Amino acid sequence: MPYMRYSRKVWDQIGKIIGGMWRDLTDEEKQEYLNEYEAEKIEYNESMKAYHNSPAYLAYINAKSRAEAALEEESQQRQSRMEKGEPYMSIQPAEDPDDYDDGFSMKHTATARFQRNHRLISEILSESVVPDVRSVVTTARMQVLKRQVQSLMVHQRKLDEKKKKFLESTDSFNNELKRLCGLKVEVDMEKIAAEIAQAEEQARKRQEEREKEAAEQAERSQSSMVPEEEQAASKTEEKKDDQIGFVIDGNSD
Numbered sequence: 001m002p003y004m005r006y007s008r009k010v011w012d013q014i015g016k017i018i019g020g021m022w023r024d025l026t027d028e029e030k031q032e033y034l035n036e037y038e039a040e041k042i043e044y045n046e047s048m049k050a051y052h053n054s055p056a057y058l059a060y061i062n063a064k065s066r067a068e069a070a071l072e073e074e075s076q077q078r079q080s081r082m083e084k085g086e087p088y089m090s091i092q093p094a095e096d097p098d099d100y101d102d103g104f105s106m107k108h109t110a111t112a113r114f115q116r117n118h119r120l121i122s123e124i125l126s127e128s129v130v131p132d133v134r135s136v137v138t139t140a141r142m143q144v145l146k147r148q149v150q151s152l153m154v155h156q157r158k159l160d161e162k163k164k165k166f167l168e169s170t171d172s173f174n175n176e177l178k179r180l181c182g183l184k185v186e187v188d189m190e191k192i193a194a195e196i197a198q199a200e201e202q203a204r205k206r207q208e209e210r211e212k213e214a215a216e217q218a219e220r221s222q223s224s225m226v227p228e229e230e231q232a233a234s235k236t237e238e239k240k241d242d243q244i245g246f247v248i249d250g251n252s253d
């Protein structure tokens with residue numbers, strides 16, 4: 001598995017890091033782990049001693065000894081038959097299925113228990129059974145992930161609707177463009193020339209009207225300036241007459 005290959009690759013680095021952390025511990029901190037190790041070691045030795053003294057284990061040892069002795073005896077008999085030239089195969093008498101050998105049954109039981117214990121130990125220490133803490137998903141995390149999934153689904157639906165509208169507008173534009181490109185445009189030069197002449201005539205008329213309005217405005221400004229000059233001249237003459245009359249009155253006195 002790729003994960004196992006990666007684990008073997010980085011395990012040396014992890015071991016170095018753990019070793020450095022262990023060396024950095026003080027003697028008091030190390031003593032705590034040493035005490036736990038010694039306590040577990042004593043408990044393990046006592047358990048093994050009790051197991052070795054148990055009737056089941058003693059029966060297994062006896063059955064194992066008898067089986068080994070039977071195998072050794074069978075091997076010796078086979079060797080002796082080979083030396084005497086007797087055939088290797090021989091017909092054995094049928095055994096009663098109800099007549100079981102207790103020692104042989106205990107051997108099978110002990111073997112099954114031994115294999116079961118090793119299988120359980122392998123399953124406990126196997127990485128496929130012991131899950132990684134980082135891969136455990138809590139209930140709160142699951143709720144957050146569900147909300148995120150719902151939000152993403154709503155956003156996806158909105159994007160799909162926008163995409164659908166965009167595709168529809170693109171199709172309508174392409175259809176209209178094809179329709180316009182398929183139309184035949186007929187150019188009437190006489191009509192265009194008439195429109196140009198009409199536009200020039202209208203522009204000329206507007207220019208003449210502007211010039212006429214400017215001339216009329218100039219005439220009005222000039223006509224308004226003449227009465228003002230006459231009024232100023234009359235005021236000047238009246239002032240002169242008043243001065244002359246004042247001088248005459250002074251001389252008569």
